[in-house]
Amino acid sequence: MKPAGFAYHRPATVDDAVAVLAEVSPAGKVLAGGQSLVPLLNMRLAAPEHLVDINRLTELAYVRVDGDEVTVGALARHADVEHDDAAYAVLPLLRDTLEHVAHPTIRNRGTTVGSIAHADPAGELTAVLTLLGGTATLRSMRGERTVAAADFFTGPLTTCADADELVTSVTFPVPEGRTGAVWTEVARRHGDYAVCGTGVVVTLDDDLRVAGARSAYVSMGPEPAVLDLTDAVAGAMYDDADWAAAGRLAAGRLEPDDDIHATAAYRSHLAEVLTARAAGDAARRAAVA
């Protein structure tokens, strides 16, 4: 479990970083917190010729709250995002979800943007970014572009980022209107990748009736998808909606796989149960928002 040989680059600025990436493209790989990449290197499941370490790009070590959105720079650790009180004040879902991401030691090192750029279908933040309709900002020598989450994730462990592009930040928009958002999951052990996890956002109208409900999942398919559950619960009072129906609606639309930890049938069942639970909780939160 030692990595194959690679050339190591440690740029000091974003400009230098994208210059190196352009130079070594397509043989470069960005190293941030290393919590996914380093095990892949050690098991020789990945063997990039060039490793571009961005840990000196302190200009990207930020969590910025800007009115109705939270922007996270590429060098912000999960723990930075988790403990950012301003971000929590406008978007509690971030902290609530991050508490399910691995363990404190991993969150101290791993970066939120790195986890999203890694695009693991079991990664909670990929689902949250998609659920909230967030964006990723990518830089290269060719310029900068901002991509919607739905377009960013193109498959398991793959994104639309080109080999010379650095994901410099991601932006989580705060849901509009009277909303509540909840993350819940079932994992085999505390901090493991979820067997099934879901984030749900419920929007209520002024009469506290359900105006909208949508959900996103981890470990339930190759890439994060957002489901609109509104049809099952539209117009119902927040505390009287048929959340079980919303759960059934969600489970019917998901096609999970078997793996060594759970059968597909169990995952579907969990999706139904967890969606109903999370949606009900989200509605109650929205009511007091």
Next chain:
Amino acid sequence: MTTRAFGEPIQRLEDPRLLTGQGRFLDDIGHGALAAAFVRSPHAHARIVSIDVTDAVDVDGLVAIYTHEDLDGRAGEPLPLLIPHAALTHGRTAYALAKDEVNHVGEPIAMVVATDRYVAEDVCARIRVEYDFLPPVVGIEAARDGELLVHEDVPGNVAAHMVQSRGDAVAAIEAAPHVLELDLAIERSASTPLEGKGVHARWDADDASLRVYTSTQASTSVRAALAARLELPPDRVEVIAPDVGGGFGVKIVHPWPEEVLVPWAAIRLGREVKWAEDRREHFVGAAHERGQLQHVRVGFDDDGRLLGLDVTVWHDNGAYTPYGIIVPIITTTQLLGPYKPGAYRAEFFSLYTNTVTVTPYRGAGRPQGCFAMERTMDAVAAYLGLDRTVVRERNFIRPDEMPYDHGLIFQDGRPLIYDSGDYPATLEKLKKLVGWDEFEAFRDEARAAGRRVGIGLACYVEGTGVGPYEGGWVKVETDGSVVAATGLTTQGQGHKTVFAQVVAAELGVPVDRVTVTTGDTRRFGYAVGTFASRAAVMSGNALATAARKVRDKALRIAGEALEADPRDLEIVDGVVRVVGSPSGAPGGSIPLATVAVLANPLRYAFDREAERATQFGGPVDYSKPPVAEGESPGLEDTGYYSPPRSTFANGMHAAIVETDPDTAEITILRYCVVHDCGTLINPRLVEGQIHGGVAQGVGGALYERMVYDDAGQLLNASFMDFLMPYSTEVPFIETDHLETPSPLNPLGVKGAGEAGVIPGSAVLASAISDAEGFAITRMPISPSDLFSLRLARESR
């Protein structure tokens, strides 16, 4: 620090060093050494057609590549079968490097030695092995079918078949008023110590001697094996177990292929060579355990008394049998636990599969036996509508029946005779601790809140302190400090603390004046090893014997110096004095340090203390030689302990679980342990052993399994997918103790190392069954499994 050391819950003497990073584990040794890495079979069953190193030989930093044909002399022979047995008619062991055929994924085929591990792995990736594929035998059912064979000369894949019986169990069951049959299964798990195996070897050509550091549970046996394999005089081989980061059984096997190959290469190259196993290697290249299918037939009367018990076990021994058939022997003998069925018959088949070899893992077959017996007890109770504790109580061996002879032969080849234990008292304590009689009220309360809870219990008896012997050596230095050594090894249990307590108590010195060395053949050459919960029993008693001899000698010498009868002397806080006299009384006492000086008459003084022992240092009795007849110089001695047979500890666990009606998640609400390992040397360390054992028991019951696919690939060979429980998964453990001393040894102690793990699967299966209302017959169980079971019952 008090001299009342024995029985005190003192802190571990090891911890300041280990917790401040001062430990010296295998990979901390020999930074300048060459590194070894191995090409391992990626296939479960194949013939090796050719090995092509063309692409590998010009890698910069490569030193050597070895395959089986390079192994000269005895190094190329099959590895030893450590524990032969008459019933093991078809024992097979691997070669250190595969010869012609591989029988599991992970079997080593070539060894690469290079300047560092990175280069060595680069080289491994460039070695091309051509295979002829053979159909793999995966799983106990496939092995039992016998259609496909692991070893073509082993019919039916049966390594061993053995039957033990007492009375006519078949007839007793036939005649019984009630008969039940159970089919049970336990899946594979493994020791998975945090530190894998590792070997460092240095050949001293000038001295013609070999020094080997290895992360082992049996350094003296490794030395014997290496001397034999490498054809060296044993006296030219030193084997040292440095700090070892856990063993749990897997490191009792020896010599591992790497333990032969690394020293072999070091000698051949005249260079230091080191290999530290990585996690993936450990999963596929070390050992697993636990996998068994079981069939139970039980006949019983209206009161639930077992009249006859007939058990058949199909035991998965993996690809080879280097450790013999110890595990299934233990399963089928320790299965009886605290019970005395009227007649008993146990039959096992030990079967080959194309998977990692099976050797003992903490518990060593006992968890499976306990599972079979306790599932049976629950089934009998359910059938008769009796309380589960009542059925157990009625089948207990009574205290006045001790010693109790089961009429069977145990794993040490000696009669299975329980020495002591009070099972009814243990059960009473457990019922009180967990609140067994109040549980129904709790269940009703939970049910009203929409919650589903259950309670379970499981009882076990554990044969500990297996022979043949251990030894101990104790010496008082001239500064009054005490050094002691024993040959068996330690893997983090805290043996050095416990042994220091034993020695300190015997010698009357403070515990922190005693330093203990373990597992170093330079310090103590006769030993067996650390396994079977034997260290405290074996080395504890040996060291006590050695210390007592030293004490007697100290009192003799002090008696002369003080002109007192040794029988009137005692040692308190490192000072020999007349019994009851206040220390410091003139002429009435002498420090042990001074006695040590006097014990070694000197010609030459090397310091002021030593001056007192030289020939002109003080008054001399010219009528006697400087060293009295029958004495030896120095205040040191050696002692051994060899038990007539094993001593049997026991315990009972109870658990309360909650199963989520919707998600099928399983939560342990309470976990209670009552434990009797005889006299306690250090209650804190016993508690630590129980906690660690329970953690592994919970792992085996709810989380850990080795997931092989049909091709024999291990799909979860990492800590990401092999779910060893985190601290967040291990419940708070409530413990209570009984102390029923063993009559078999002077200290009255029994082993405690494996106890905590044994009833894990049994007690949690019992509690989950109770919560769900149907019997759990396969362990481990995951939420997904429980969900499937619920579905299957609903659709029935």
